[in-house]
Amino acid sequence: FDTVLIDSLHVFLHEHLLHWMECLSILGELQTGVKSLGGIVTVLSAFKLHDLQLLVHDARRCLQMNFEAVQKHSMEIYESALVWIPKNSLIRKTYTPDVSRVPKVIVGLSDSWGPAELIMQNNGSAVMSVAFSQDGSRVISGSEDTMVRIWNVATGGVEAELKGHTGWVRSVAFSQDGSRVFSGSDDNMVRIWNVMTGEVEAELKCHSDSVLAFSQDGSRVASGSDDRTVQIWNVMTGKAEAEAKLKGHTRAVVSVAFSQDGSRVVSGSTDKTVRIWTVTTGKVEAKLKGHTDRVTSVAFSQDGSRVVSGSMDRTVRIWNVATGEVEAKLKGHTEAVRSVAFLQDGSRVVSGSLDKTVRIWNVTTGKVEAELKGHTRTVVSVAFSQDGSRVVSGSTDKTVRIWNVEAELKGHTHSVMSVAFSQDGNRVVYGSDDKTVRIWNVTTGKVEADLKGHTHWVTSVAFSQDGSQVVSGSDDQTVRIWNVTTGHSQSIFASDITLPDGSRVNKTSPGNFRISYPLQQPTPSLNSYTQLSGHWIMANLRDCYIPSEYRNFHCSSIWGSRICFGYQSGRVVILDITATL
Numbered sequence: 001f002d003t004v005l006i007d008s009l010h011v012f013l014h015e016h017l018l019h020w021m022e023c024l025s026i027l028g029e030l031q032t033g034v035k036s037l038g039g040i041v042t043v044l045s046a047f048k049l050h051d052l053q054l055l056v057h058d059a060r061r062c063l064q065m066n067f068e069a070v071q072k073h074s075m076e077i078y079e080s081a082l083v084w085i086p087k088n089s090l091i092r093k094t095y096t097p098d099v100s101r102v103p104k105v106i107v108g109l110s111d112s113w114g115p116a117e118l119i120m121q122n123n124g125s126a127v128m129s130v131a132f133s134q135d136g137s138r139v140i141s142g143s144e145d146t147m148v149r150i151w152n153v154a155t156g157g158v159e160a161e162l163k164g165h166t167g168w169v170r171s172v173a174f175s176q177d178g179s180r181v182f183s184g185s186d187d188n189m190v191r192i193w194n195v196m197t198g199e200v201e202a203e204l205k206c207h208s209d210s211v212l213a214f215s216q217d218g219s220r221v222a223s224g225s226d227d228r229t230v231q232i233w234n235v236m237t238g239k240a241e242a243e244a245k246l247k248g249h250t251r252a253v254v255s256v257a258f259s260q261d262g263s264r265v266v267s268g269s270t271d272k273t274v275r276i277w278t279v280t281t282g283k284v285e286a287k288l289k290g291h292t293d294r295v296t297s298v299a300f301s302q303d304g305s306r307v308v309s310g311s312m313d314r315t316v317r318i319w320n321v322a323t324g325e326v327e328a329k330l331k332g333h334t335e336a337v338r339s340v341a342f343l344q345d346g347s348r349v350v351s352g353s354l355d356k357t358v359r360i361w362n363v364t365t366g367k368v369e370a371e372l373k374g375h376t377r378t379v380v381s382v383a384f385s386q387d388g389s390r391v392v393s394g395s396t397d398k399t400v401r402i403w404n405v406e407a408e409l410k411g412h413t414h415s416v417m418s419v420a421f422s423q424d425g426n427r428v429v430y431g432s433d434d435k436t437v438r439i440w441n442v443t444t445g446k447v448e449a450d451l452k453g454h455t456h457w458v459t460s461v462a463f464s465q466d467g468s469q470v471v472s473g474s475d476d477q478t479v480r481i482w483n484v485t486t487g488h489s490q491s492i493f494a495s496d497i498t499l500p501d502g503s504r505v506n507k508t509s510p511g512n513f514r515i516s517y518p519l520q521q522p523t524p525s526l527n528s529y530t531q532l533s534g535h536w537i538m539a540n541l542r543d544c545y546i547p548s549e550y551r552n553f554h555c556s557s558i559w560g561s562r563i564c565f566g567y568q569s570g571r572v573v574i575l576d577i578t579a580t581l
Contacts, residue, residue: 427467428440
C-alpha cells in the first residue's frame with residue numbers, strides 16, 4: 001500500500017474530516033458522504049489499517065446520528081454533532097481540543113457506540129412490520145397510520161411514503177431486485193408498488209381478518225384468517241388458488257410464512273400449534289405441538305429444514321421439519337414473543353417481544369447472544385439483513401431501529417418518572433419506578449444519595465429552596481420529606497406543610513404535590529433562557545440538536561442553561577448549553 005497515500009489520508013482524517021462534512025452539507029451531498037465513509041471502512045479493514053478504520057467508523061456513526069441537523073445547517077457538525085458522540089470516540093478525542101464554545105453533556109453521555117445505529121421516528125404512528133431490501137441499503141415499514149415507508153439505511157431518512165391502504169399495514173416485503181414493494185393491510189388488500197414512481201402496479205383482495213406473507217419471488221401471497229384457514233393467492237391473476245385453501249387449524253391463524261422455494265407454507269395459530277403445508281396439494285406435512293399458549297410468529301430457515309416459532313408463552317422454539325420435533329426451546333423473554341426470524345445461514349434467530357427487547361439467539365447452544373434494549377413499547381416486527389450484520393425492529397413506540405448485531409448495549413433497568421434541579425443547579429433529584437429517590441451531583445456525575453422508603457413508583461420530586469431537603473410523591477399515595485444529608489425520611493404527610501426554609505408543599509392529590517418557594521434571589525428563567533422545541537434545545541446564545549438516541553425522554557427539567565432528561569431505561573442525562581467540551 002502506498003505510504004504517501006496513507007500519510008495523506010492520515011492528515012485528512014485527523015485535520016480536515018469535519019471540514020469535508022461541512023462542505024458536503026453545503027453542496028447537499030451528505031448522503032454521498034455517509035456511503036463513502038462506509039466504503040472507506042471496508043478498504044481500510046482489508047489493508048488492516050485499524051486505527052484509521054476506527055476513526056472513519058466513528059465519523060460515519062457521528063454523521064448518521066446528526067444527519068438531520070448537519071443537513072439543515074452545515075455548522076452543526078461543530079456545534080451539535082460533537083456534543084453527543086461517546087466519550088471514547090476517536091472523533092471526540094481528535095477534534096474536541098480544536099472546538100470552543102460547544103455545549104457539554106455533563107452527566108449520562110455514553111462511553112461507546114451502542115448497537116442501535118439508527119432510530120427512525122415513524123411520524124407518530126406505531127410500526128407493525130419491517131423488512132430489509134436484499135442489498136441492505138433500505139428498510140420498508142408498515143404502520144397503523146395506513147402508510148408504507150421506505151427508509152434510507154445510511155441516513156435514516158424517508159425515501160418514499162406510499163399511500164393507498166385504508167387499514168393498518170401489517171405485512172411488508174421487497175422484491176428480490178428491490179424495484180417493487182409488497183404490502184398487506186387490515187383493509188384486506190395486498191398492493192404491489194413501484195419503488196421508483198411510488199405508484200400501485202397491482203392490487204389483490206384477500207379474505208377478511210387476514211395476516212399475510214409473500215413468496216420469495218413475489219408471485220404468491222399466503223393469507224391466514226380468523227376463519228381458521230390459510231389461502232394461497234396468485235398475484236398475477238389476483239385470484240385464490242383453489243387447490244391451496246389449507247384447512248386444519250381449530251382456531252384463528254395469526255402468522256404465516258413461505259419456505260424459500262415457495263413449495264411450503266408454515267402457519268401459527270391461537271390453537272397453540274404450528275403447521276407445515278405443501279402448497280401444491282394443500283396437505284399438512286407436519287403438525288407441531290408444544291407451545292402452551294397462542295403461536296404469534298413463524299418463519300422457515302433458508303434451507304427449509306427448520307421452523308422457528310414465537311408464542312404468548314414467552315418462548316421461542318426451533319423445530320426440525322423432517323421429524324416434527326423441537327430442537328431447541330429458547331427461554332429469556334419476560335413477556336409474549338411477537339416476532340421471530342432466522343439469519344440467512346440458520347445459525348441465529350432474532351426475536352422481538354412485548355417486554356420491549358430484541359434478542360439474538362445462537363441456534364446451536366440455545367443461548368442469548370445479545371439483548372438489545374431501547375424500544376419503550378412492544379417490539380412487533382424483527383428481521384435480519386441479508387449479510388446478518390444488522391437487525392431491524394419495528395415497535396408500537398413509533399420507531400424503526402437498526403441495530404449492529406455485534407455491538408452490546410448496557411443500561412439501567414428502571415424508568416425515571418420525574419426529575420428536578422436544586423435551586424443552585426448543582427444537583428438533580430429523580431424518582432423511579434423502582435420505588436427509590438436518587439440525588440445526583442451534577443459536577444461529578446455521581447449518585448450522592450439513594451433514598452428508600454416508598455412502596456410504589458415515585459412520580460414527583462423536588463428540592464427545598466435551600467437544597468437541604470427533598471420532597472417526593474409516590475403511587476403509594478404518600479408524600480415524603482427527606483433529609484439530604486442523612487438520607488432519612490423525616491416525615492410522611494397527608495396535608496399541606498411548610499419546610500424550615502420557607503418552602504411550601506401543597507398536597508394536590510394522593511401521592512402528588514406542588515412546591516412553592518419564598519421570594520428570594522431570582523433563579524434563571526426556565527422559559528425565556530432555555531427551552532425544548534421539537535428535536536432542538538433552543539437557547540438565547542445557541543441551539544443544540546437532540547439526536548434520536550437521546551430524544552425519547554420520559555421527563556425533563558430545566559435550570560438556566562442546564563437541562564436534565566430522564567428516560568424509561570433509567571438513564572439520566574444532563575446537558576449544559578454554556579459549558580464547553
